[in-house]
Amino acid sequence: MAVLLVHLELLILSSLLSLAVQPSLAYLQYGQACKATVPYNRNEDCDRSALLSCQNGFCACHTNVTDAFYHPTSKKCIILLGTRCDPNFYHTTTRGCVAGSCNQVTKICSCLPGRxxxxxxxxxxxxxxxTCSSDAECGYRQTLMKCVAGQCSCPNSLDNYFDRDAAICRVHTGSTCRPGGYLSCDSEAECVPVPKLDKVSWCQCNAKYPTATKQTSIRGLDSPHYGQAPCVKVVQFGEQCSSHQPNYATATRLVCDINAQLMCKNEKCICQFRTGLQWDNEKKSCVSGLLGQCFIPTYGNSTKVTYSQSNKYWQPPRKLNMIGYNF
Structure with a gap:
C-alpha cells in the first residue's frame, strides 16, 4: 500500500513539472511568421488587440477594411483620427482608433462630440x-480654447461661447468681431460694420435668419448677459419648431409664425388653442369658423398698439336669435 502511494505521488509531481516547463500561450506580434489555421479567422495566431492579422504567412496590420499602420513606439498597429476603421472590431474599446472611437455610420475614427x-x-x-495644464490639451489650434486658471475656456467668456457641434469657440450675435479673424460668428450670422462707427464690426444675423424680437415669443434670449438676441427662423404650419425655452448658446431658432396664429406643440407648428381655429392653406393662417373666437393682430399698425395690448379677442354671445341679436 505504501509503495502504491509513493508511486501516485511521483506521477502527480511529474505532471506538475511537465506543466511548469510548457511555454505559455501567447499571440504572435508584428512581422512574426503565422499560420492561418482557420479559413474564416485568419488572425487567430496574431495579436488581435494590436490590430494584427495573418497575411501571406506573417502578422501584419489589418488593412483590408482599415487604414491601420504599424507604430514602432507602441509596437502595435494604430488607426489615426480621420481615417478608415472597422466598427465591428471589438478587441479594443476604441475599435482600433488611436483616440476617440470608430463612427458606426461613416466608419471613420472620430472624436466624441465637443472634442x-x-x-x-x-x-x-x-x-x-x-481641467487642463496647457493650451495644447484644450486643442487651441482647432478649438481656439485656452487653458485659463486650470480650465479649458474660450478667450472671452462674455463675448464668446463654445459651439459643441463644431467644437470651436465663436462670437455671440451682437458682440464685436473682426472680419476675417480667427474667431468667427455663428453659422447663421456674419461679421458686418457697425453703422456710424468707424473700424468697428459686430456679428449680425444674415438674411436667412433675421434677428429675434419680442414677436418670436422666446423668453430670455435678449438678456443683457448675452448681448442681442440670437438669430431665429420663422417657420409655418406643420414645420418643425422649438417647443422649449433654449439658452443662448444652444438656441434652436425655429419659431412658429405668431402672425399666422401658430404655436409650437411637440416640436410642430399648430394652430393656437382657441375655439374653432383651423389652418387655411390659401390664407396661410389659422382662421376661426362660425361662432369661433376672432383674433385681430394690431401690433405694428398705424394705431401703434403695444405688444402687450396687441392680442384682441372677440367672444361670441352666449345666445343668438334667428337674426343674430341677443335675446
Missing part, C-alpha cells in the same frame, strides 16, 4: 470647462 482631433490625428481635445 476636436489634433492635426496629427493622434489625440482628441478636452471639453470646455475640463
Amino acid at each position: 476636436a482631433a489634433s492635426y496629427e490625428g493622434l489625440s482628441c481635445s478636452k471639453l470646455i470647462d475640463e
